[in-house]
Amino acid sequence: MTSREPALAAPAEPIGRRIERHFDALLEARGYRADTAQRTAIVQLGQWLESFLGGKSGWLRRLPAGIYLWGGVGRGKSFVMDAFFAAAPVAAKRRVHFHAFLQELQERMREFAGQPDPLALAAKALAGEARLLCFDEFHVHDIGDAVLLGRLLKVLVEEGVGLVCTSNYDPDGLCPNPLYRERFKPAIALIEKRFLVLQLDAGEDYRLRRGDQETWGRYCWPQSGFAEGWIEARLGLGAAAERDAVVSVNHHPLRLLAMGGESAWLDFDELCRRPHSSADFLWLCRRFRQLAISNVPCLGEEAIDVQQRMVNLIDIAYDAGTELLLASQASLDDLCRGKPHMDFSRTRSRLQQLRPVRPGEPTDC
Structure with a gap:
């Protein structure tokens, strides 16, 4: 009688290789090719996660708490992060968008009202639910966000949550307003000290490549x-x-x-010239699948608070997958001229993914 050796289990695929393979599959499915910066970023993300999950630190420095991925609009930051997130072998993981996450944080803080330091308690509750947190479109433009995000980052890092952030800004440019920049300096220092900061910028807005655009609505x-x-x-x-x-x-x-069913029509004045918050826009995009906004003016000529609401609205609708119809007397080029908000390069890129429609053209408008 002959004995048989037990079959050896196949070695587990390294985390970095698994993430690169998934990234390559997504590129192939879309007919894309990664540029050097994107390839470097996905490799670094895989290597960092493998070390993070294995608890491996170097001799001379602590393991980075996360990766801060920044660059101009349309450089593929969200695509790279989403590919990484999908392939990351972590059960307790979340991908969150800036506006939705801030609203969630404020709601959780209310649950701890009356207790010492509700923000720290809310952050620790989040840390207990997520080992890996991917945070898309990190930016800071008002004092409330600066205070919340600065302290939140500190607690999450201390609690050992792995963080991946994408942003249009390098860390030092996150909070340019001098009125409250001083309050955010400790958070900038934390990112620069504890995160691996990667710039993803090949100098081209890939969203604007002819034939590559995925329209998400109409510009009439x-x-x-x-x-x-x-x-x-x-x-x-x-x-x-x-x-x-x-x-x-x-x-x-x-x-x-x-309004009717999953569709609603609103006027620009109501949405952006009245003091509506990002929480209101989140409600709209959760309640309605289609939104039409009429009488959109040339945005560069508007007051900064009006521009900020439009920037927030476009960000939220885009991330939510809301089908948008914008109607204006101005062409899209004219709409974006003037002295626009500092975040308007991202908004412009997203507006240019709307299908342009003019009267008399064959259209479903």
Whole structure:
């Protein structure tokens, strides 16, 4: 009788190789080729995660708490991070967007109201749920965000959460407003000291490559050239739709020109010239799959608070996959001229992914 040796289990695929393989598969499926900066970033992400999960530190320095990936708009930061996130062999992982995450953090803080340091308690609760947190479009433009994000990062790093952040800004450029930059300096120092900072910038906005664009809505101009009722027809709002409706959003009123099913039509003045917050825009994009916004002006001529609301709205709708219809008297080029908000390069890139429609053209508008 002959004995047989037990079969040896195949060695586990290294984490870095697994992440690169998934990245390559996504590129092939889309017909893309990675540039040198993108390839370097995905390799670094895989190597960092393998060391992070294995608890490996070097002789001369601590293991980085995370990776901070920054560069201009359309350079593939979110694509690289999403490929990494999907392949990362971590059960307790989350990919979150800036606006939605801040709202969640504030809601969690309310759960700890009346206790010492609700922010630290909320951050520790988050740390108990996620071993890996991927944070998309990290940016800071008001004092509230600066205070929350600065302290949040410190607690998450101390609690051992692995962090991957993407941003349009290098760490030192995260909080340019001198009124509260001093409050955010410790957070900038933390990123520069504890994170591996990678610049992803090949000098090209890949979203604007002809043939590569994925439209997520329509940009219709000039608005006055379209027939009466065309917005409602495009949204499928028939006789049963509510018109001139007022809904309560986060305990204050929001006026809609029309709404029905998963579609709503609003005026720019209502959304961006009134003091609506990102939480209101999040509510809209969760409640409605399609949004039409009419009478959009040339944004570079607007006050900075109006521009900021439009920037936030576009960010939230884009991330949520909301189908957007913008109607304006101005062309998209004119819409973006003037002295726009510092984040408007990202907004412009996303607006240019809307399909342009003019009166009389064959369209489903």
